[in-house]
Amino acid sequence: MSGLGVSPRLSVRGSRARILVIFLVISALVFGMDFQAAANTQNPYVVGNDRGGYLHDRLIELENLQRNRVLVEIRGRVCFSTCTMFLGLPGTCVDAETIFxxxxxxxxxxxxxxxxxxxxxxxxxxxxxxxxxSWFMNKARNRISGVYKVKGAELIRMGISPCREV
Incomplete structure (x- = not known):
């Protein structure tokens, strides 16, 4: 018996139990994040018809989506102005028929x-x-009235991922 009234054998078991508990807690935290990321891939943010809006508001929205690792699917008929900024989020896909x-x-x-x-x-x-x-900086940014229209199919040819058929 040790001076605390606990046998050395129980003390070893206790430290093993503590190590096991710590391991399980860390595993839950690490894998919990993966489960959250997996949940986000199952529930993408679907952009319908979006004609844009204020840059400040869109930046906040983009930051929230990126921080939470939410995948974006642009599937509406149109995606104009600040809506096009969704294209820079990781994993964003576009419908070939959407007009940007x-x-x-x-x-x-x-x-x-x-x-x-x-x-x-x-x-x-x-x-x-x-x-x-580069195209935006060299050409599109210089248009203030009206928009340059680009179909999703063209963006797909430029390397943007196409969305799965639904």
């Missing part, structure tokens, strides 16, 4: 000062994979 509309940053249709225009163009472009990013 690209234009440069503006303040409710009015041109921005050059410094702001360049800054917000880069913010938007950072959400596009290459070669879409």
């Amino acid at each position: 509309g690209f234009h440069g940053p503006s303040r409710t249709g009015r041109k921005l000062p050059k410094k702001d225009f360049d800054y917000f163009s880069r913010v938007m472009a950072d959400y596009y994979p290459e070669p879409l990013k």
